[in-house]
Amino acid sequence: MNSFIDALRALGELKGTGVVEDYAVAGAMALVFWTEPIPTYDLDVLVFLPEQERPITSLEGIYSWAAAHGYPVESEHVLVEGVPVQFLPSHNELADEAIETAQTLDYEGVPVRVVRPEYLIALYLEPAARTMKRRERAAALAEAPATNQQALRALLERFKVSS
Amino acid sequence: MERLHRSKMALHASRARMPLRQKVAAVIELQRVYLPLLERHRPLLPWEHPWSVEP
Numbered sequence: 339m340n341s342f343i344d345a346l347r348a349l350g351e352l353k354g355t356g357v358v359e360d361y362a363v364a365g366a367m368a369l370v371f372w373t374e375p376i377p378t379y380d381l382d383v384l385v386f387l388p389e390q391e392r393p394i395t396s397l398e399g400i401y402s403w404a405a406a407h408g409y410p411v412e413s414e415h416v417l418v419e420g421v422p423v424q425f426l427p428s429h430n431e432l433a434d435e436a437i438e439t440a441q442t443l444d445y446e447g448v449p450v451r452v453v454r455p456e457y458l459i460a461l462y463l464e465p466a467a468r469t470m471k472r473r474e475r476a477a478a479l480a481e482a483p484a485t486n487q488q489a490l491r492a493l494l495e496r497f498k499v500s501s
Numbered sequence: 502m503e504r505l506h507r508s509k510m511a512l513h514a515s516r517a518r519m520p521l522r523q524k525v526a527a528v529i530e531l532q533r534v535y536l537p538l539l540e541r542h543r544p545l546l547p548w549e550h551p552w553s554v555e556p
Contacts, residue, residue, distance in 0.1 A: 339553065377528070377531040379532060421552050422552075446522060483517075
């Protein structure tokens with residue numbers, strides 16, 4: 339049987355081999371790292387892709403890497419070691435910073451980059467991403483001890499995201 | 502009511518303190534519970550299945 343550790347190791351390899359410049363686990367699984375387990379069915383991963391010549395962002399490099407490892411693609415997800423992973427190219431300055439400031443945590447001896455709680459909240463509250471479920475998650479995360487309240491306020495103000 | 506709120510907060514806090522591996526095991530268990538319920542409401546997407554991984 340596959341293991342979650344192998345999936346995290348594969349993400350490290352993705353960065354180590356230059357397929358992506360950097361990555362950070364985001365979404366509900368990132369929240370699990372900072373607070374309590376919640377139901378989620380995939381692993382969202384924000385990525386910085388190497389500079390591309392074409393005007394439209396392409397995940398071709400990731401799909402080639404997946405094919406070389408025998409990882410099947412299911413709709414917009416790559417099944418990495420049994421875990422459906424959605425790779426999300428950074429879409430704005432907030433996501434850029436979320437990747438840059440991600441914290442490297444230890445999962446059973448494997449380093450994994452995880453978006454910090456303040457950035458997760460800001461990403462959840464972005465107008466384009468805002469749903470009732472995400473607002474609830476942002477509210478729960480805002481109360482978590484891992485969240486730096488001062489940093490959160492400053493971040494929401496700087497990116498003009500309302501709570 | 503206050504006591505109920507306090508108990509719930511304590512439960513959330515204790516779950517948040519669980520070791521990471523235990524939390525991932527809990528997520529996989531939640532998938533096994535929730536996905537069949539979700540399937541009663543709508544067809545599942547191709548990637549919506551319990552992860553076949555060890556935590």
